[in-house]
Amino acid sequence: MDINCSYFNVVASSGVPAMHAAVIPPSGKVLFLDKVEDYSELRLPNNRYAYSSLYDPETHSLTSLPVATNPFCCGGSFLGDGRLVTVGGNAPLLWLDPTVQDGFDAIRYLGNQNETYGWEEPGNKLASNRWYASAQTLADGKMFVAAGSLNGLDPSNFSNNNPTFEILDENGVSNGENILMDILVDTMPY
Numbered sequence: 350m351d352i353n354c355s356y357f358n359v360v361a362s363s364g365v366p367a368m369h370a371a372v373i374p375p376s377g378k379v380l381f382l383d384k385v386e387d388y389s390e391l392r393l394p395n396n397r398y399a400y401s402s403l404y405d406p407e408t409h410s411l412t413s414l415p416v417a418t419n420p421f422c423c424g425g426s427f428l429g430d431g432r433l434v435t436v437g438g439n440a441p442l443l444w445l446d447p448t449v450q451d452g453f454d455a456i457r458y459l460g461n462q463n464e465t466y467g468w469e470e471p472g473n474k475l476a477s478n479r480w481y482a483s484a485q486t487l488a489d490g491k492m493f494v495a496a497g498s499l500n501g502l503d504p505s506n507f508s509n510n511n512p513t514f515e516i517l518d519e520n521g522v523s524n525g526e527n528i529l530m531d532i533l534v535d536t537m538p539y
Contacts, residue, residue, distance in 0.1 A: 361409040364391035364402035368421070373460045374431045379404040380414075380459060382435065384421030385442045385449050397446055403466050414459075417470040419452035422501070424482035429490040433459040434521040436494050437479030439501060453478035453500070458521060476515045476527045490519035496533055504538035512537065 363370075366389065369382040383389065383400045391399035391413040399413035400420065421439035428434055438452025454477065458469040475482075479497035486492050495514035502509045512533030516524050 361404060361406075361411070362390060363404060364411040364413065365389040365399055369423070369425065369435075371425065371427075371433055373403070373433060373466065374427075376460075376466075377406060378466065379406060380433060382416075382420055382423075384439060385419050385446050387445050395448070397448060400449070401468065412466070414466070414468055416449060416457065416468050418450050418455035418457065420455075420457065421452065422481045423452065423455075423457075424479070424484040424494065424497070426484040426486045426492055428458075428486065428492070428521050429519060431460060432521070434484070434492060434517070435459075436475055436484050436492075436517075437482040437497055439480060453480060456517070456521060456523065473522050476523050476525050477511055477513065479511055482511075492517040492521060494523075495530065507537055510537055 363381040365381050365383040367381045371380045373380055381402045389398040391402055393399050393413050393415050400416050401414040403412045403414055419439040419441055420435055423435040423438040425435040435457045438455050441451045454475040456473045460466050478499045480501040482497035483495045484492055497511050498509050499511050500509055513527035513529055515527055
């Protein structure tokens with residue numbers, strides 16, 4: 350490797366603004382995830398803009414991935430089987446895209462052991478709305494999902510914040526219970 354190299358080559362594009370990026374196991378493909386926008390480089394078969402794409406670093410090919418719910422400001426983590434799970438998001442922006450619905454309580458899944466990629470949104474929901482949620486996979490394969498805003502509005506207003514956590518099972522399904530976290534109440538809004 351030449352450490353004195355002063356250039357680089359652009360070999361591909363993400364196809365969508367890269368709000369989130371993740372390497373998807375075991376294929377090594379790279380997921381890009383955006384929000385509902387009025388522009389992206391990629392289009393879906395229905396001629397709507399794509400808000401998610403999958404990049405193959407071996408072939409430099411891009412695949413546009415439709416989303417059913419607005420993933421803006423979602424959290425995410427991986428399940429034990431390698432699927433990426435994103436949680437929460439934003440309200441629908443129906444004037445931009447009437448096909449993408451409310452993402453505040455959404456749970457989205459990408460990838461599986463068969464390497465068939467595409468977002469799955471079977472209708473599983475979080476116990477409450479979460480905008481800017483935090484998610485972490487636990488040692489037992491469950492997922493801890495915490496905090497966020499109930500509506501994406503002013504964080505200095507206590508009624509907008511979600512000072513709770515919930516647990517998703519090893520399949521990424523919520524147990525339906527919000528549990529208050531005192532530290533999130535005591536440190537509100539930060």
